[in-house]
Amino acid sequence: MNERWNETLSRLIDGDPIDPEIVAEALESPDGRRILVDFAFVRATLNLDTAGPSAAFYPRMQASLAAAEPPRPRRTGDVSLRIVAVSAAAALLLGIGIESWRHQRTDAPPPAARVLRFAPSEWTNVKAGDR
Amino acid sequence: MDTANAADLFQRHHLALFRYVYRLTGRRDIAEDVVQDVFLRVVRGLNGYQTIGREAAWLFTIARRLLIDRHRGLDRRPSAVDDSAYMSVPARQEASTALAEALALVPEVECDAFLLREVGGLSYDEIALVCQTTPDSVRSRIYRARVRLKALLSPTAQVTS
Numbered sequence: 001m002n003e004r005w006n007e008t009l010s011r012l013i014d015g016d017p018i019d020p021e022i023v024a025e026a027l028e029s030p031d032g033r034r035i036l037v038d039f040a041f042v043r044a045t046l047n048l049d050t051a052g053p054s055a056a057f058y059p060r061m062q063a064s065l066a067a068a069e070p071p072r073p074r075r076t077g078d079v080s081l082r083i084v085a086v087s088a089a090a091a092l093l094l095g096i097g098i099e100s101w102r103h104q105r106t107d108a109p110p111p112a113a114r115v116l117r118f119a120p121s122e123w124t125n126v127k128a129g130d131r
Numbered sequence: 132m133d134t135a136n137a138a139d140l141f142q143r144h145h146l147a148l149f150r151y152v153y154r155l156t157g158r159r160d161i162a163e164d165v166v167q168d169v170f171l172r173v174v175r176g177l178n179g180y181q182t183i184g185r186e187a188a189w190l191f192t193i194a195r196r197l198l199i200d201r202h203r204g205l206d207r208r209p210s211a212v213d214d215s216a217y218m219s220v221p222a223r224q225e226a227s228t229a230l231a232e233a234l235a236l237v238p239e240v241e242c243d244a245f246l247l248r249e250v251g252g253l254s255y256d257e258i259a260l261v262c263q264t265t266p267d268s269v270r271s272r273i274y275r276a277r278v279r280l281k282a283l284l285s286p287t288a289q290v291t292s
Contacts, residue, residue: 010274014248016255038281045284046249048226053149057163061145064167065137068174 005032013039137174148194151250154234169193188257191247195261233283237276244269245276
């Protein structure tokens with residue numbers, strides 16, 4: 001009987017769902033009431049516990065947390081790096097553009113310096129050296 | 132996780148974590164080391180936050196794993212460390228000593244579940260997750276620990292026994 005009361009009353013003080021009939025049965029008995037009081041005493045003893053870390057722990061903890069954080073790159077450096085990268089890309093594109101334009105210019109035929117016109121006429125024999 | 136969030140978690144949970152490890156091992160130095168390691172892991176993101184449980188359950192899981200890894204087979208008897216520097220009231224010092232001695236006599240699995248409940252404030256389901264067991268087993272462990280502790284600590288139980 002005590003076993004069942006112990007388990008039910010232990011669950012009761014933890015807020016776990018229990019069978020109310022078992023609780024009623026336990027609390028009607030002086031033994032059951034004593035179990036509940038004893039459980040409450042155990043909890044109260046734990047609540048009296050004021051154990052905590054030593055005073056030296058806190059500065060040690062603060063230092064180790066600060067050291068553990070990975071160093072963050074500065075935001076200004078981050079922006080500068082982006083500007084340099086964009087400038088380099090723009091310069092590269094500009095260079096490629098100018099170079100391809102120049103290639104287009106040299107490959108194009110030069111403008112005509114003179115125009116030859118051919119007029120139809122009769123066939124004539126010319127001696128060597130008269131041309 | 133950044134340092135600001137970790138500091139916030141530290142403020143809210145470090146005492147419960149410390150008391151859990153301290154009461155489980157009886158060693159202040161180990162408790163401090165474990166708490167420090169828990170929060171270093173949190174900052175370094177070594178244990179990703181799991182949203183399935185509360186943050187307390189997550190922190191206690193890390194603490195428990197660290198404790199198992201580092202201090203397997205540890206003698207759980209309370210050490211002879213003087214608690215007087217941390218106790219302002221004699222009655223509390225006496226209670227603390229009695230508590231340490233009583234907890235040392237409770238089997239480790241029962242003591243573990245009991246402290247996760249009483250010190251950590253974890254629910255039976257959360258304790259089951261942390262201890263990788265079932266909620267029924269947790270209920271049983273906690274009630275058995277309570278019965279042992281009431282026999283060891285309670286004045287009425289001592290009078291009647």
